[in-house]
Amino acid sequence: MCRGRGDKALTRPRSRRGGGRPTIADVARKAGVGAITVSRALREPGRVSEDLRRQILAAVDELGYVPDPNARALASARAEVFGVLVPSLTNNVFAEVVRGIYDSLSDSPFRIQIGNTHYSGLEEERLLQVFGSQRPAALIVAGIDQTPSARRLLENAGCPVVQVMETGPDPVDMMVGFSHFDGGRTAAEHLLEAGYRKIGFIGARMDPRSQRRLAGYRAAMEAAGLFDPRLITTTPVPSSVSLGRELFRDALAKMPTLDGVFCNNDDIALGVLFECHRASIDVPKQIGIAGFNDLDMMQVSFPSITSVRTHRYEIGTRAVAMALAAIAGNRPEQRIVDLGFELMPRESTAR
Amino acid sequence: MCRGRGDKALTRPRSRRGGGRPTIADVARKAGVGAITVSRALREPGRVSEDLRRQILAAVDELGYVPDPNARALASARAEVFGVLVPSLTNNVFAEVVRGIYDSLSDSPFRIQIGNTHYSGLEEERLLQVFGSQRPAALIVAGIDQTPSARRLLENAGCPVVQVMETGPDPVDMMVGFSHFDGGRTAAEHLLEAGYRKIGFIGARMDPRSQRRLAGYRAAMEAAGLFDPRLITTTPVPSSVSLGRELFRDALAKMPTLDGVFCNNDDIALGVLFECHRASIDVPKQIGIAGFNDLDMMQVSFPSITSVRTHRYEIGTRAVAMALAAIAGNRPEQRIVDLGFELMPRESTAR
DNA sequence: CAGACAAATGGTAGCGCTACCATGATTGGG
DNA sequence: CCCAATCATGGTAGCGCTACCATTTGTCTG
Numbered sequence: 001m002c003r004g005r006g007d008k009a010l011t012r013p014r015s016r017r018g019g020g021r022p023t024i025a026d027v028a029r030k031a032g033v034g035a036i037t038v039s040r041a042l043r044e045p046g047r048v049s050e051d052l053r054r055q056i057l058a059a060v061d062e063l064g065y066v067p068d069p070n071a072r073a074l075a076s077a078r079a080e081v082f083g084v085l086v087p088s089l090t091n092n093v094f095a096e097v098v099r100g101i102y103d104s105l106s107d108s109p110f111r112i113q114i115g116n117t118h119y120s121g122l123e124e125e126r127l128l129q130v131f132g133s134q135r136p137a138a139l140i141v142a143g144i145d146q147t148p149s150a151r152r153l154l155e156n157a158g159c160p161v162v163q164v165m166e167t168g169p170d171p172v173d174m175m176v177g178f179s180h181f182d183g184g185r186t187a188a189e190h191l192l193e194a195g196y197r198k199i200g201f202i203g204a205r206m207d208p209r210s211q212r213r214l215a216g217y218r219a220a221m222e223a224a225g226l227f228d229p230r231l232i233t234t235t236p237v238p239s240s241v242s243l244g245r246e247l248f249r250d251a252l253a254k255m256p257t258l259d260g261v262f263c264n265n266d267d268i269a270l271g272v273l274f275e276c277h278r279a280s281i282d283v284p285k286q287i288g289i290a291g292f293n294d295l296d297m298m299q300v301s302f303p304s305i306t307s308v309r310t311h312r313y314e315i316g317t318r319a320v321a322m323a324l325a326a327i328a329g330n331r332p333e334q335r336i337v338d339l340g341f342e343l344m345p346r347e348s349t350a351r
Numbered sequence: 352m353c354r355g356r357g358d359k360a361l362t363r364p365r366s367r368r369g370g371g372r373p374t375i376a377d378v379a380r381k382a383g384v385g386a387i388t389v390s391r392a393l394r395e396p397g398r399v400s401e402d403l404r405r406q407i408l409a410a411v412d413e414l415g416y417v418p419d420p421n422a423r424a425l426a427s428a429r430a431e432v433f434g435v436l437v438p439s440l441t442n443n444v445f446a447e448v449v450r451g452i453y454d455s456l457s458d459s460p461f462r463i464q465i466g467n468t469h470y471s472g473l474e475e476e477r478l479l480q481v482f483g484s485q486r487p488a489a490l491i492v493a494g495i496d497q498t499p500s501a502r503r504l505l506e507n508a509g510c511p512v513v514q515v516m517e518t519g520p521d522p523v524d525m526m527v528g529f530s531h532f533d534g535g536r537t538a539a540e541h542l543l544e545a546g547y548r549k550i551g552f553i554g555a556r557m558d559p560r561s562q563r564r565l566a567g568y569r570a571a572m573e574a575a576g577l578f579d580p581r582l583i584t585t586t587p588v589p590s591s592v593s594l595g596r597e598l599f600r601d602a603l604a605k606m607p608t609l610d611g612v613f614c615n616n617d618d619i620a621l622g623v624l625f626e627c628h629r630a631s632i633d634v635p636k637q638i639g640i641a642g643f644n645d646l647d648m649m650q651v652s653f654p655s656i657t658s659v660r661t662h663r664y665e666i667g668t669r670a671v672a673m674a675l676a677a678i679a680g681n682r683p684e685q686r687i688v689d690l691g692f693e694l695m696p697r698e699s700t701a702r
Numbered sequence: 703c704a705g706a707c708a709a710a711t712g713g714t715a716g717c718g719c720t721a722c723c724a725t726g727a728t729t730g731g732g
Numbered sequence: 733c734c735c736a737a738t739c740a741t742g743g744t745a746g747c748g749c750t751a752c753c754a755t756t757t758g759t760c761t762g
Contacts, residue, residue: 021484023748034712039750049710066484070430071748073421074717089453090446099440102467111481113464116453130462133372133417241648270648277653297592297621302628374718385742390720400740422718425747 022063031059083131100316138323144168160326184216196260203264204239244271260288303347373414382410434482451667489674495519511677535567547611554615555590595622611639654698
């Protein structure tokens with residue numbers, strides 16, 4: 001059983017499958033050290049003497065050595081990957097969060113893997129399964145309404161988990177966001193204070209966050225004794241500017257005496273504004289408009305549109321900061337971070 | 352040398368680093384077959400008898416086995432990853448391309464890794480280096496103006512490469528896009544045909560594609576004998592609606608007799624439209640406006656805005672289709688795919 | 703100055719999977 | 733009915749890296 005092991009034909013290294021890319025062994029040979037020392041010099045420079053470190057880095061440079069992340073992940077049972085789950089890639093809101101994540105991670109060794117759940121709980125479960133198989137360093141997921149099964153996957157992920165976009169009572173691990181209910185209520189209260197009475201709610205793609213904004217609007221309207229279910233116009237269709245215009249026409253047809261609208265997001269609000277222009281409805285005199293998220297264009301439009309500013313980029317950067325801290329071993333004491341929002345009153349509600 | 356190998360203390364498997372996740376060996380044991388047969392059953396079901404395949408799939412199901420992509424990548428020297436390089440994550444244009452890529456790859460085994468180059472050639476090189484170390488199955492990169500060093504990395508990537516967004520004469524491998532020069536020229540010609548004469552160009556973030564649109568505009572203006580460098584207003588600052596407004600004011604200040612503008616993109620065009628509203632400039636009578644990309648809102652605005660429709664989502668899906676074909680071994684005969692564009696004439700240029 | 707201890711380095715054995723080759727069973731042509 | 737060709741399956745040896753332990757060297761205490 002033992003003889004024959006030294007046989008040349010059997011021992012010959014397989015022709016480099018990797019296409020001749022230098023490996024850690026090549027670097028070690030060139031620097032005249034053991035492979036493990038190269039590994040250490042790259043990962044924990046403090047544990048290698050300065051002389052060797054210099055030699056090793058020189059060899060790395062000369063050979064153009066780049067560690068193979070797959071081999072690394074396999075050997076250490078931990079991939080340097082952040083898994084990120086968002087419901088949409090084109091919605092500016094999530095794009096901003098993702099941008100924050102990328103920017104915060106750009107000079108770390110961590111790679112990012114984005115999953116698009118398409119607002120589907122099942123798809124979220126599937127992606128969590130796929131992500132889990134890679135043993136990611138951290139997971140960042142949008143929303144707090146995971147299915148029970150998805151929640152279990154998150155709890156057993158064996159890595160820091162940050163739920164973003166919203167705050168809620170029961171984090172899987174950590175949370176960064178704000179209260180959509182309060183945001184919706186604040187917008188509605190602002191319209192009420194500005195003197196509007198028949199204030200409609202217009203929303204598309206009624207995901208859980210939209211539902212909570214609607215609930216906040218409703219709370220404000222009920223508190224003022226002005227709530228009427230016919231004020232609400234929604235659709236499950238994805239949001240867009242043109243959809244905003246259509247929904248507003250529906251809303252007006254249903255309730256011609258409407259004098260204000262809280263739009264579930266800024267795209268809708270812009271569509272409403274355009275329809276007002278087209279139908280010669282004076283904004284803010286005849287109709288007050290408030291949006292949500294405060295995209296750049298809200299301050300430029302004519303008239304400028306009142307909106308609730310949310311801190312999307314910061315949600316991304318903060319989530320990464322918390323995950324990174326947890327990875328480093330000092331989990332933040334504050335597990336739920338509420339970044340709040342800011343009402344931006346503008347011409348569209350300045351009656 | 353040979354004796355001692357069987358020694359219990361040495362042979363004992365290391366405590367499962369992976370935290371007890373089932374491995375292919377567990378599945379093999381449960382199904383009563385060799386590990387390699389499990390591997391085959393999962394990757395090339397045709398090569399395993401139906402009996403065994405059924406047994407194996409049952410075992411996989413029961414154990415909840417999910418293959419470790421890192422081990423896979425290491426053993427096969429090929430990761431099931433598409434590397435995607437875009438200059439921006441928030442720009443709707445690239446978001447749409449990326450969405451097309453995701454949708455086309457969603458039920459394939461391939462994962463996606465996005466890199467954000469921030470419009471920087473150096474950053475692109477760095478990311479290519481990082482991506483290369485993973486031996487991706489394919490690379491999709493935006494643009495055709497790679498640095499020489501980035502181009503070399505792409506050529507040596509050892510996988511299909513698709514350059515997207517533009518067409519050009521000299522693909523690294525494959526290409527999907529359209530001619531930005533023609534797009535710019537078409538928009539300018541349309542404005543000229545509509546009777547506008549002093550047609551300005553307004554652009555932000557003058558990346559190579561913007562430059563080519565500008566060149567197309569210039570060609571049209573020169574052909575009409577109407578070109579004047581003072582008609583051009585640009586800035587390297589990232590594009591936004593509010594920036595569009597500001598640049599338009601600059602343009603007007605510089606050349607008060609302006610009677611039309613071709614905007615490098617729709618955000619800018621929207622900003623121009625808003626400024627016209629604010630300054631009571633009649634569109635399309637006093638000023639004609641044309642945008643680029645044809646975002647949804649262009650058809651809804653008041654007045655609706657003429658734009659050049661580009662097929663961004665299709666660029667993503669087509670790029671994936673080509674890469675997949677190349678991976679499967681049948682490289683498409685047509686290596687350069689021009690998806691064209693479509694002028695959408697609207698109220699903003701209907702004098 | 704012996705012994706204990708820390709710091710620096712290296713060897714070995716896997717991580718979980720697949721490429722490569724070997725083997726046995728089955729088929730078909732002469 | 734034999735031998736070659738084909739098919740189905742398995743064994744072995746890595747892929748490139750790091751965890752774990754062993755070894756060496758230098759440093760400090762009493």
